[in-house]
Amino acid sequence: MSSQEAEFLVACELHDPVRLRAVLEGGFAADARLGGRSALEALLETYTRSERLPDCVRLLLARGARFAEPALQHVLLDDAEGLRASLGADSVRRLRVELPSAFTPLRGASLLHVAAEYGHAAAARALLELGADPDARAGLDAHGLGGQTPLFHVVNSHANRSLPVLRLLLAAGARVDLRVDGLTWGEGQDWETTLFDLSPLSYAQFGLLPQMHRDERGVDEVVRLLLAAGGRSVPPLRNVPNRYLRPRA
Numbered sequence: 001m002s003s004q005e006a007e008f009l010v011a012c013e014l015h016d017p018v019r020l021r022a023v024l025e026g027g028f029a030a031d032a033r034l035g036g037r038s039a040l041e042a043l044l045e046t047y048t049r050s051e052r053l054p055d056c057v058r059l060l061l062a063r064g065a066r067f068a069e070p071a072l073q074h075v076l077l078d079d080a081e082g083l084r085a086s087l088g089a090d091s092v093r094r095l096r097v098e099l100p101s102a103f104t105p106l107r108g109a110s111l112l113h114v115a116a117e118y119g120h121a122a123a124a125r126a127l128l129e130l131g132a133d134p135d136a137r138a139g140l141d142a143h144g145l146g147g148q149t150p151l152f153h154v155v156n157s158h159a160n161r162s163l164p165v166l167r168l169l170l171a172a173g174a175r176v177d178l179r180v181d182g183l184t185w186g187e188g189q190d191w192e193t194t195l196f197d198l199s200p201l202s203y204a205q206f207g208l209l210p211q212m213h214r215d216e217r218g219v220d221e222v223v224r225l226l227l228a229a230g231g232r233s234v235p236p237l238r239n240v241p242n243r244y245l246r247p248r249a
Helices: 003-014 017-025 039-044 053-062 071-076 080-086 089-094 111-117 121-129 150-154 163-171 200-208 216-229
Strands: 097-099 106-109 180-185 193-198
Touching (some): 003 039, 039 053, 071 080, 071 121, 106 111, 111 121, 111 163, 150 163, 150 200, 193 200
Antiparallel strands (some): 097 106
């Protein structure tokens, strides 16, 4: 890997538009391939989730990068008006895309799955208004794992970034009791973890695994929301964060 490619990936991982602009102005091509990925895919596959992602996407698009599915541009820019102007109810429900993902897989995913994965609330709201199915199923892998709904992408998000989208999906009637045979989280990454017999609630609780780097308080908040949305009792969860896991003096 060249030093320029390494600097590009660091800028992507940090979602740092200033650093990314400097790399592009230094000659890095926005249509370059990195390990079989396009520059846009490399950006989207990073661990970070932040409000700076649209700025980074915008920089690559301005220099000639393109999505295979044009509607993805509006989703990943969190551009509600662009979605409303370019899509109808039929295309919103029909479109399926493939994107690399550091966390929950985006294989045969709807645009709403993508908005959920990146915590883009404006795009998610527009898609729901346009008729997106809150319970749309993603595709399956070769082992029959997958088939998750957008709700799975928001219950275990980095720094609970997707909490606003979680609330939107619940308000739209997303079912909390749907089950999938399994998911491979972080497919192809060092933190890859395959989990079986999942509901949104159980998937949320897997955020307590150390490789997921989720905060116990965030997991607790999501679990409580899902229990309430499912009409279930919400018991007092007194030991959050867990006393046993706290550093001892």
